[in-house]
Amino acid sequence: MTAPIRQLTNQVDDNPGPKYQPPWDFLSVDTNTGVGGKYIYIGYTLDNSNPVTAIDFIAFDEAQKNPPPDYQWTGQDLNQGAGGKYIYMVWRNAEGGKPVTALLLLPTDLSKPPAIAGYEAINQDLNQGAGGPYIWPYYSTTVPMQKKDEVVLAKK
Template structure:
């Protein structure tokens, strides 16, 4: 059984992370990879109630104070401190006509268009638009499960 993504967030750090922040899990890719600025990660919680059914990333020339009508967001500029466009993650939950989103990933590449990844749909928005550096292409899936990270805790002896 593939459990959908239920909630999304961002984590902003001054140094590399992401930091452990239960109950959230985070994608390991910094949305400012290769361009400086803050270390920014996309976080998620899996669950079956009111799943995320649409996700997009939108770029603006200036800071925004509200998401596009009908969408949710964290209000976090994914390019904070790096220059370039102001890029925001937006999403919708519980659309009855759409399949729940079950996985997200970010691909850092030198390719100017998102390459195909089996089982994933690309979102045609470079997360480094206007900031230089590599391309960062976001992807989502409605069939693949998020890869559960194994938390390693080392005991001091």
């Protein structure tokens, strides 16, 4: 069985990453791809207990202090330092919902999210108002997260 996403976080840095930060795994796409600002990555852990059952990305004209009712968030503006809208990732861990098993970010020049088999598009450009490519988020309740083959390099 595919382990669902249990927790979400963000990693923010002045340098490209994402950086190794156990127990988190991170999507490799920077939410500010092509527009400058901070390097921001979405992190996740997988576990069958209390999984994420809903995820969304919401844009605002000004910074927010609290998530929408019944949602969790990191409070991180995914557009930090790039201008444009304030965009936040929000999610719910709710009983009875279908667990989210995978997330995907697609940078593209397409103004609408293209269909990707096994995934549902979230119709929110993560670069809204900042220029650069469109970054479309997707989630799945059937496709497993792609495990990354990570190489740890050591100085000799």
